[in-house]
Amino acid sequence: MRPAEPADIPALVELCLAARSESTMGAQLCSDDGERLRDQLGALLASRGGQLLVALLDGEPVGLLLGQLVGPGPFTDLVSLNLEAIYVAPRARRRGLGHALMAGALEVAEAGGATEVYAAPLPGARGMQRFFVRLGFAPAAAHRVVSTSALQRRLVAETAGAQSRRGAGRGIEDLIARRRQVRAASRDAGVARTAQAAAGQRSRAAITMQVNRAVQTRRDSESSTTIS
Template sequence: MSRYSLTTRVATRDDAPVLASLWTDSVRRADPSEQVADIEQIVKNGAASVEQRVMVVEYDGQVAGAVLLRILTLSPLNLEPCVHAFYPRVFVDFRRHGVGHALMEAAASYAEENGILHVATAIPYGSREANRFMARLGLAPVATYRVAPTGVLRSRLVPQRGKTALDGRSKVLAARRSLRRARAERLATEE
């Protein structure tokens, strides 16, 4: 059995088409050329900043996986610095060959280089395999990140027509309950 080599390196702009196909479900919905341009911009920003880096793992010379690393705070309320490993992904053909470990090793190394004590990751909620992999590496769930289109959220926040009758009915029922409670309390004190 021959042994293939894994190589971890910083992504270049030439990697953008492959990375756009790897992260196809995570990038904005647009024309493929625009998605590639977005990835090129992300890679360019990473090359110009010490706070962001896109890492690629090659398996026998082919891009097998990638991760976007960013130095941010642990949360908007907890200002402790943290390396966020966004969208660590491995192409299906290269799974179970150590590529995921290499990506998370790159995240740990990046944190150590910058003197940062925590690494966080963002992976799809519904990906059982990815969640189990991260749990085996010691990453615990901290929060659930939910997203909705603004229009959908707005439609759920604004009372819809036809519900006003129900709202009025529920107010009447609440008032009746309060009256019953007050009457029961009055009777209890009279005894």
């Protein structure tokens, strides 16, 4: 086992394609385009933190391990080694090459200051699941995944729903405001009617008083005439 070199990339492309054809979920493992795989492996080899180990049998590449040192970052000071893929060709298995690749990954992790090693084997890859369990890997926090097309549809729907709810909220607010205006207008009209009624009562009281005075004045006048 040793770190991969640029000259190893063609052989590693063949190993990736073999791993893809062997897996029942190969489409999730890697591309079936050799040229694209070559570019991706070259980019990983050249990237900061990128790790690409190769296992040899009689000098021939028969296994690989792809990983990435991650961290520290804005939300953590920890460094971890994330294993993206580990594969050994069928003819080279049961020779300890998988363990040799993991030993190499451990050296990479320790050299990079990583305190944890993460692996995400594909669902249904029972052999790989058992391999990691034997090495002490335990379940970590659950990940969630969504396709970009599904995410786009959901975001559009959520945005439209939020706008509809805001529109409904504005409609309710407008209805409440109109009801308040109607109640205020009713109160004002009631106050005005009360004021008009009071004014009418005062006016009628004044008229009645004037009439009473006039009648009393006439009576007083008639009485004076009779006496004289």
